[in-house]
Amino acid sequence: MKKLKGYIGPLGDDIPSIFPIVFAVLIFTGTIIYANQLISEKARQLEIREGAVSLSYLVTETGFTDAQTLGKTCKEKVGPRASSLSVKYLITLKRFCDGIPIDFKSTASELNPYSPETEKTSPFYIGASTRAGETWVSCSNDAGVPSDGIFEQPKDSVVMSFPVAVPCPEADSFTNGLGVVNVVAWK
């Protein structure tokens, strides 16, 4: 029988084709796994954002709020809604009777009229102060949120701020001035 040059048998001839096949399978499988991770991450971000928007509708139902109203809204509406959406939240209400600050970290009066109390004007500052610029009232469903002081911003959290009318110039005034309610949501 004539021996053909280069012919190494029925299986031996197919061995070189194994490498591109394995490479193709690896590429495709890797892409699917990576795509799945990316889509899951994006979906999670969208769920958090949707949660923040959803909760914000509840706290901005009316154009006016005070400590008592916000506390009641948190307890009766925001908490159950956050549970159904499986998101954690922190809501802080601030009275900005002297104007709304642009940069919470700035000490320039036109950017932050409440300096040097810069930390206390942050949306993440927890407190129960009746002073303008500071957190008047807050609520959360996360046990990790401190009862006083700065709360470290959670990873992948969404922060939304909305203007509301609040009692000004004092916390028990009959007249209303400028305020901001901050909604922070995360998972």
Added chain:
Amino acid sequence: MISPGKKFRGQAAITDALILLFISIFASLLIFSFIGTWGEDQDQVLRSAYVLNYMQSVSKALYYVDSSTLSEVKSDDIDVYKKALAASGFETNNYYDLGSPDYGCGQLAKYPGTLRVTDLMKRDLADSDPEVGEKPTLDDQFGNAQVPGRTAVRCAMKELMKPFAFSGYKYYFEAMLSQDAGTIAGGTAGALVHYEGPEITNSKDKSVVGVETLAGGKSEKKLNGDGAEAPGCFSAVRNGLQILAISSPFQVLYSDTSSGSLQSKFIKYKTRICIWQSREDIA
């Protein structure tokens, strides 16, 4: 003897494998292209929902904030809150300066108690009856008396829109008659309440907000100087800007005693706030 099919079996196998590899790479590229854009529309919708909810909150807050609490608002040396926008550029004009003691936010201290921003705005509009052809204007006047309705809204909007104004967004606040625009002479443009003097905006785009033509005074705002088109949200749309807008209805009580007896009626208006991303501060 080896058949021709067996002769090329090795080459056929590697060709199939290479084709599989190319298909795999192509499919991977398609998947990457898909996940690159996946969720963008949802994200855009949610961001728009946030902006719209913010603007609705602004609109609601105007009905609760008392005018006197805005008396400390200043121009912060920002041209659009301090100067008149003329055809040649910004010009010093007291009517436009929010820090002016006579025409700025400081005059709101004269209105203590629970007098809301919208109460003053309604009073500003209550001196004309559009049904008999009197054109309502936001001019800080009720007849000949000074009633700073426009200024109150301007001061409130300056503060309430700060987060967006400092992020490159421009806003425009306008009032308009809420009857069907088709029944109002001039259609939609005819329904708009015109401004005499400062408009409630932070835009300096002359093709959207018009220009001041009366040196040192306050003229009715018109585009192109000929009054062919009214400034406002429609002008922004005409200029190709992508706006988000919200409207809110309100009524103004108009009273007339000229016939000897008191005749009152409600006139329906609506406010509209529009916002758009702008590059006018960069250009």
